[in-house]
Amino acid sequence: xxxQHSPNGSAxxxxxxxxxxxxxxxxxxxxxxxxKVLQPLNEKAASIIAEHIDLLDAQHVVPELLQxxxxxxxxxxxxxxxxxxxxxxHWSVISYPDKLREYVLxxxxxxxxxQARLLGFKPPTIAKL
Numbered sequence: 638x639x640x641q642h643s644p645n646g647s648a649x650x651x652x653x654x655x656x657x658x659x660x661x662x663x664x665x666x667x668x669x670x671x672x673k674v675l676q677p678l679n680e681k682a683a684s685i686i687a688e689h690i691d692l693l694d695a696q697h698v699v700p701e702l703l704q705x706x707x708x709x710x711x712x713x714x715x716x717x718x719x720x721x722x723x724x725x726x727h728w729s730v731i732s733y734p735d736k737l738r739e740y741v742l743x744x745x746x747x748x749x750x751x752q753a754r755l756l757g758f759k760p761p762t763i764a765k766l
Contacts, residue, residue, distance in 0.1 A: 638674075642666040652728070659724040667727060668719055676712055679733075683709040694748075701734040708733050 642663050643651035654663040683706045690698065711729040718726060750760040 638666070638670045655727045659727065664724065664727065668724075671712070672716060672719075676709070676716060679705070679709045679712065699740060701737045701740045704731065704734040705737055707731045 639648050639651045640646045644654060644663070651663055651667075654661055655667050658664060686702050686706055690702075693699070693702075708729055708731045711731045715726055715729060753760040
């Protein structure tokens with residue numbers, strides 16, 4: 638999305654355009670992507686976390702998961718403001734957790750290895766995306 642709508646393909650240029658021209662094409666594209674694609678996916682992820690937190694195989698809740706839920710909640714407010722015509726706030730003060738993907742990939746590989754061990758199979762090779 639950023640490469641497609643940024644003036645030079647960079648995230649920095651895209652963010653700058655959204656901030657300095659909230660009615661411009663980059664900001665409009667960002668709002669559409671957030672409303673129709675990214676926020677629904679983030680809502681689903683946050684819902685899965687909240688509804689299945691008891692299934693985590695950890696002594697504590699991983700900070701990346703808490704940060705995702707907080708980010709999604711903050712973005713709900715921003716999307717609501719957009720609907721009310723306030724286009725001057727595009728970024729949540731709670732950022733999307735940068736290390737979430739890494740955590741999910743590591744945990745998926747760990748769980749698949751444990752599953753294979755319990756079933757008596759050779760652990761699978763999990764490709765990194």
